[in-house]
Amino acid sequence: xxxxxxxxxxxxxxxxxxxxxxxxxxxxxxIIEQRESLGGAIHRQPIEGVHPIHxxxxxxxxxxxxxxxxxxxxxxxxxxxxxxxVDGDGRVLIENRRTERVEQLAPKAVILATGAVEKIYPRxxxxxxxxxxxxxxxxxxxxxxxxxxxxxxxxGSGPLLIAVAAQMARLGNPPxxxxxxxDPMRQIGPGFAxxxxxxxxxEAAGYLSEIYLRRIPWMRGTHVEAIEKEGESLRATLRRHxxxxxxVTVDRISLHDGIRPNDFGLPKxxxxxxxxxxxxxxxxxxxxLGAFAAEADGRRVGRAxxxxxxxxxxxxxxxxxxxxxxxxxxxxxALFAPVDPRPPLGQLPDETILCRCEGKTVGDLxxxxxxxxxxTGREIKHNGRFAMGACQGRFCAANTAALMAExxxxxxxxxxxxxxxxxxxxxxxxxxxxxxxxxxxxxNE
Amino acid sequence: xxxxxxxxxxxxxxxxAGESLAAALEAAGILTxxxxxxxxxxxxxxxxxACQCCLLRVDGVVREACITPARAGMKVEALEGQP
Numbered sequence: 001x002x003x004x005x006x007x008x009x010x011x012x013x014x015x016x017x018x019x020x021x022x023x024x025x026x027x028x029x030x031i032i033e034q035r036e037s038l039g040g041a042i043h044r045q046p047i048e049g050v051h052p053i054h055x056x057x058x059x060x061x062x063x064x065x066x067x068x069x070x071x072x073x074x075x076x077x078x079x080x081x082x083x084x085x086v087d088g089d090g091r092v093l094i095e096n097r098r099t100e101r102v103e104q105l106a107p108k109a110v111i112l113a114t115g116a117v118e119k120i121y122p123r124x125x126x127x128x129x130x131x132x133x134x135x136x137x138x139x140x141x142x143x144x145x146x147x148x149x150x151x152x153x154x155x156g157s158g159p160l161l162i163a164v165a166a167q168m169a170r171l172g173n174p175p176x177x178x179x180x181x182x183d184p185m186r187q188i189g190p191g192f193a194x195x196x197x198x199x200x201x202x203e204a205a206g207y208l209s210e211i212y213l214r215r216i217p218w219m220r221g222t223h224v225e226a227i228e229k230e231g232e233s234l235r236a237t238l239r240r241h242x243x244x245x246x247x248v249t250v251d252r253i254s255l256h257d258g259i260r261p262n263d264f265g266l267p268k269x270x271x272x273x274x275x276x277x278x279x280x281x282x283x284x285x286x287x288x289l290g291a292f293a294a295e296a297d298g299r300r301v302g303r304a305x306x307x308x309x310x311x312x313x314x315x316x317x318x319x320x321x322x323x324x325x326x327x328x329x330x331x332x333x334a335l336f337a338p339v340d341p342r343p344p345l346g347q348l349p350d351e352t353i354l355c356r357c358e359g360k361t362v363g364d365l366x367x368x369x370x371x372x373x374x375x376t377g378r379e380i381k382h383n384g385r386f387a388m389g390a391c392q393g394r395f396c397a398a399n400t401a402a403l404m405a406e407x408x409x410x411x412x413x414x415x416x417x418x419x420x421x422x423x424x425x426x427x428x429x430x431x432x433x434x435x436x437x438x439x440x441x442x443x444n445e
Numbered sequence: 446x447x448x449x450x451x452x453x454x455x456x457x458x459x460x461x462a463g464e465s466l467a468a469a470l471e472a473a474g475i476l477t478x479x480x481x482x483x484x485x486x487x488x489x490x491x492x493x494x495a496c497q498c499c500l501l502r503v504d505g506v507v508r509e510a511c512i513t514p515a516r517a518g519m520k521v522e523a524l525e526g527q528p
Contacts, residue, residue: 034494034512036463041493047463080514082494097513100506129477129488136492136511144461144468252476262495293467357497359483390497428507430498 002355004030004076006305007084007092008062008111012040013062013291014298015113016070021302023073028311029306031077032094038070038077039063040115042291050145059291066295084434085424086110088269093437102429109278109305112266113298116259116278116284117394119155122345122362124147124221124226125278126255127336127353135254136234138164146338147171150251153236155179155224157336159204160256162218166210174214179238182336183220190334197328199292202419221339227253230266241339258333264392265426271308278308285428345403352380354403355396357389365400369407377418386419390428393420451519454479460515467492467499467510478510479523487524500524 006022008015011033022029031038037045043063046052084093084102087142092105118133120126134154141147147168152175154161161178168174184191194201211218221241228235234253238246263285270279282301283294300322350363368375368384377400380386387393393400397416405413425434451456453470460469467489470478478501478528490498492511499510502522 002474037512047461047468049461097508116492117491117493127485129486132488132490133492133496138473139492140468140489143465144472146472148471149474260495356485359485390500391495394495395491427494430506 002028003105004028004107005309006030006109006111007032007107008038008113009107010113010283011035011038011077012115012283012294013042013066013111014115014285014294015040015111016066016115017295017298018111018282018302019075019241020066020069020073020303021299022306023075025306026374027306028077031075032081032083033077033079034097036079038067040291041135043067044139044142046145047143048299050143053141053145053167054298055167056206058199058203062292062295075355081202082427082429083112083114085265085426085431086279087424090273092277093424095433096386097418100433102433104437107277108309109280110267110291111282111298111301112263112285113282113294114262114266114285115294116288116357117262117264118256119258119260119398120255120395121257122348122352122354122396122399123224123226123255124349124352125229125234128227128229128234128358130251131227131253131255134164134254135159135259137252137254138167141167141171145171147173148189148252149173151176151233151249152252152254153177153179153224153248153250154254154256155236156219156256156257156258157181158258158382159207159332159336162204162207162211162252165216166207169210169214169216174216176248177217177219178211179222179224179236180218180220181223181338181340181342183241183339184194184335185220186339187335187337190331193237194328194335197324197331200328200332223237223338223342224253224255242298259284259290260287261288262394262399264394264397264420265422265424268422278305280305286327289322289325289329293322293329296322296325344406345399346406348403354400355386355389355393357391357396358385359384360384360396362403365403366407374408374411376412377404377414377416378421380404380414381419381421387416392426449515449517450519451515453521453522454523458515458521464515465511466501466503466508466513466515466519466521469515470510481523481524484525 005027006029008019080097082095225237225239352362387397397419401414490496494512
């Protein structure tokens with residue numbers, strides 16, 4: 001087997017387009033993908049024998065074109081393989097989940113294309129079984145071709161909620177309601193600005209017409225204040241813009257408050273290195289702008305790597321597509337701006353879980369922040385175990401940093417990276433797998 | 446429908462070829478995956494292997510239910526055994 005010149009972590013739009021670009025220039029490239037199929041979350045493939053779920057025409061056509069170009073380039077893929085990190089000697093460590101062994105690679109360049117994670121604001125009860133992210137609910141539908149069972153409430157903010165609702169309806173189980181913090185129908189300025197992004201607008205209009213046809217309530221200017229267990233069900237408290245409160249009993253609740261780069265624990269970007277590979281980021285893990293931009297960004301980063309490897313150090317020009325996607329995302333954010341400023345995290349009751357992995361609450365953080373000696377983000381992690389758990393702070397670091405800033409506004413504002421730090425492994429891994437790490441050459445002895 | 450199954454805490458769970466453990470448990474109506482080391486319940490959450498909320502013990506090895514394909518005969522347990 002030929003050792004690849006370049007490895008790409010993640011087989012979503014950014015990873016596939018970057019790899020295709022590199023293969024076209026004659027370099028040996030390989031994709032590392034944690035699942036058995038390619039596509040990323042946005043193009044999650046259905047299991048064998050299952051029809052793909054309804055998707056707008058634009059994204060569907062883009063996937064077909066991308067998948068075709070990728071297939072034509074005949075790029076090898078290591079499936080069921082999880083990126084662990086780059087060690088001190090510059091070796092790239094990959095955990096092969098089939099063999100339960102860690103493989104070592106020594107490529108000239110690594111492109112990180114690990115996509116986005118969803119932002120989820122803490123609400124009392126968000127950690128309970130039956131509560132998932134809306135993206136999590138959606139990829140499950142994409143994989144199985146089945147709607148989630150029972151009464152489902154979608155809540156948070158943004159266009160994803162509408163897409164998920166429309167897809168659920170097509171599969172025969174529309175959500176009970178969509179609870180939306182913003183009110184895009186009242187945002188006249190951003191509404192007009194959206195006209196400049198016809199493809200996105202067409203996609204949204206398609207999903208919205210489905211919502212109206214099926215009479216799915218789209219409760220705008222409303223947010224989920226708390227979730228409680230009620231027997232086998234979940235009871236959500238909804239607070240409207242006018243202050244009125246409503247309670248609904250459902251079986252599942254799916255939350256979504258936007259997306260952010262999945263850049264936790266990843267190594268720093270480096271364009272020149274004496275000991276290790278070049279490391280670049282592509283797509284949503286660099287800047288979360290969605291699939292369209294991710295694909296363009298993958299091409300850009302693929303070209304940049306080829307330029308560097310072939311000794312042409314001119315930096316590739318930033319694709320105009322990415323600039324356009326950035327504008328579109330800014331407009332969307334304005335369109336879905338919360339009607340009421342989001343209630344400060346400081347209003348959350350003490351028992352609200354902030355860090356799920358370690359079971360740390362808002363009250364725990366308050367006590368740490370009330371000490372006479374102010375703690376830094378790093379100290380909050382080490383003393384309080386916030387962002388110390390298995391998820392590496394992916395779902396709590398930003399919220400913890402924001403609440404710290406609210407509690408002690410006069411202290412220097414902490415960032416999520418103050419809490420998480422940057423170190424591998426990117427995912428928990430057993431010591432046995434690590435100590436048994438094999439290099440490519442000795443693998444077949 | 447295939448007759449392939451894996452074992453979930455003593456219960457036989459059917460799955461379709463290619464399905465993740467999370468999808469098969471979901472289809473069987475199982476929402477809670479049992480306690481973690483702190484006694485908190487684990488469950489399906491992000492679906493992309495990021496949140497570590499759906500950790501299970503698969504033939505003794507800790508794995509994310511959402512990115513682990515179901516295979517016939519697997520023995521799947523809660524992270525910390527029976528409650």
